[in-house]
Structures are given as structure tokens and as C-alpha cells.
Amino acid sequence: MEENRSVQPDGELFSTPFCKEYWIQACREFRNLKMLLFAALMVALRVALKSVSIPVGADLRIGVGFFVNAFGSMVYGPVVAALGAAVSDTLGALLFPTGPYFPLFLITEAAGSVLFALFLYRADLTVTRVTLSRFCIDFFVNIVLNTPVMMLYYRIMLGKSYRILHWPRIVKNLVMFPIESVLLVLFLRTVMAGCTPLGIIHSRYDRLRFSKKNIAVLAVLALIGAAAVIIYIVWKNG
Template sequence: MAQFSKALFSHPFSRAYWKEASAETRRVRILAIAALCMALKMAIASFRIPVADNLYVYFTYLITAVQCAVCGPVVGVLCGGIGDLIEFAIHPNGPFFPGYTLSSMAGALIFALFLYRTKITVLKLALSRFLINLFVNVGLGSLWSYMLYSKGYLYYFAKSLVKNTIMLPIEIGLLVLFFRMLIPFLEGKNWIAPQGEKKLPWW
């Protein structure tokens, strides 16, 4: 099987990076992987593990992270938006609100910026999940709740901050374990660039 054709990028702030990310939308293999990931997320969307009162561990974010690491930010953002719309159509939970679609796209973008065409490390996995919890789940999520319901923004912000802070180490731990197991498979399939490490490095 041919080796991965493109080198790793040191950062996502270059024209070459975004040119390559945009080109993924025209690659049949990438689109097939993206569709597979979306189907997996739909299949496990309702599966959760309770850890405390009103606190649950969900697993769809693990699939999103892999999808973004393989497919990049452009495909990842598109799938985030399309997947949210499909999930709402299949499992509607209250009225449709486009803010949650935006949150899904923003979360995919953050994962992709940290994991696509780069050396995947524990630090990058942790930072990506931290930013998603802080800015997407807490920041944007509280804004959407404020716009939809009657209580003030600070009420939803404080409630969401506590919940996401408690869940963060659990989610990071699962993310690291998931990638530690999956990276050899992804490399073997040439779905990600060669990492050059037998074990998932810390940074």
C-alpha cells in the first residue's frame, strides 16, 4: 500500500494546510470514512453511562475526534453541521435551534485543528477537549440556553461550567485511551500520516 503522500504540518496557519484540507472534499476515500463516522455516531448517540446525578459519559465525541483527525477541518465542519441536522431529524429533542448545529461544527473544527495532519499527542488531545468543553459546551451552550429559556446567562454558565469541569478528566482519559488503541490501525490503513512513535507521546 502506498505511503501517505503528504508531510505533517507544524501548524494549521498556512495556505498549504487549508489547500490540503479543502482537497479532502474531493477524495472518495475520505468522504467514505466521513460517512462511516457519521453513521457510527448516529448508532451510539443514545448510548451513555451515568457517573453521577445528571452527569453522563457520551461517546460520540470520540468518533468525531477520529473523523476530524482523518478528514480534516473542512470535511469535519461540514459533517458536524450535516450530522447535527440528521441527528435532530432522527432523534428530535425539543424544537430545532441552529445554535446547536453551530456548536457541533465548532467542536469539529477544534478537534481538526489539533489532530489533522500533525503528530497526535496526549497534550493535543487534552487541549482540544478542554477548549471544546470551555468555549463550545460552556460558552456557546450557555448562550443558547439563555436564548431559549427564561433564566439568565450566568445561571446556565455556572451550571455548565461545573458539569464540564467534572467531566473533563474522564473525557480526556477516554480520548487518550481511544487514540492509543486506534493509532496503529489508522496508520496501517494510511488514514493518518505516519506518527513516528510506537506509543502516543505526551507532547
């Protein structure tokens, strides 16, 4: 029988999430008491940190909850991550309400957690891989998926209309993406080093180092974000 090449020889890491073994292993995390306890801890942290953010400029803040989301999804995989996202979003809405509760927000929360897991769970982690995970969250979740959800929220819950192209949100994601990517790489490297003795980390963290190519790409993206801000300001005041 031909060897399944999507799984590395040690049987722990997968080169792609699009194989049966990956999902079997992800489902097995539900039988791992250590993983379930860790997931409960991550849910509690996400709820507690839901309203905590780091100011990085005028009207620009980095929500610290996504760090916990990425790390948790990396550890226990997409299946547990999706359930954890649903629980944390519901608890956060009940304990720290910021407006009417809208169940469809669960979709964006779960999608973000699953995307992080698809890139990071039992994977050979690199700066490029972590950066791509953050890009997919910003583009596919924060812009593509969140737009119809927000349209329904405004129409059903608030009785208002919501613009499909919400330029402030798009510009914000362009600006924050390179900053969040750098911080996420540094965060994962630090916590992985500290948590490896606990036996919950399956990936190596020594490859999470910025190369000249990584720095150049992030610098270009930062310039694009800055240009987008300037264009938006000129357009708005024009």
C-alpha cells in the same frame, strides 16, 4: 525561496493549522473518495451514538459521540468535519428528536468538530495536544459559545430565560474534563493502531503515552473538579 517551516519534511504533517498549505490540504479531502466515504461512516456513527453515554457517577455521563467526532476530525480535517457536523446534527434531530429543532445548535456542533481538527488533523500527536483539544471543547464550545446559543434557544423556542452562569454545567465540565481527556487519548491510540493499515492515518500514535507530568497535571485538574463539586453542593444547600 525560504522553506515553509510549518510543514514537516514528509509534506504530510503540519506544526500549525495557521498556514495556507494546511487549509489547501484540508480542502483537498473533498476530492478524496476514501475520505468522503469515511466521513459518511463517521456521520452515521455520530447519529447512532447521539443518545449513548457511559455513566461515571451520580448525574454524570460521558457521551460516546465525542470519541467519534474527535477521530473523524483528526482523519479528514476541519473543512469536511464542519460539513459532517452539520449533517449529523440535522439527521440526529430529525431521527432522534429530544425537543424543538434549533438551527443555531449547528454552530456548536461545527465548532467542536473544527476545534478537534485544528489540534489533531495531520499533527504530531501528543498527550498534551489531545488534552488541549478537549479543554478547548469544554471551555470555548461547551461554556463560552454554548451559553449565548442556549439563551437564544430558551428565549425563542421555549419563551424562558437562561442564566449566563449555569453553574451545574460549568461544574460538570470541570469534573468531566480530566476523565474525558484520558479516555480520548486511550481511544485515539487504540483506533489509530487499528486503522493505520487503511491508509487514512497520517500521524504517529506511539507518542500518545502518559508521562509523569501528564498524570500530575490531570490529577490536579481532577482535584479542582472535585473541589468545584464540593463548593457547588455546599453553596446550593447553604
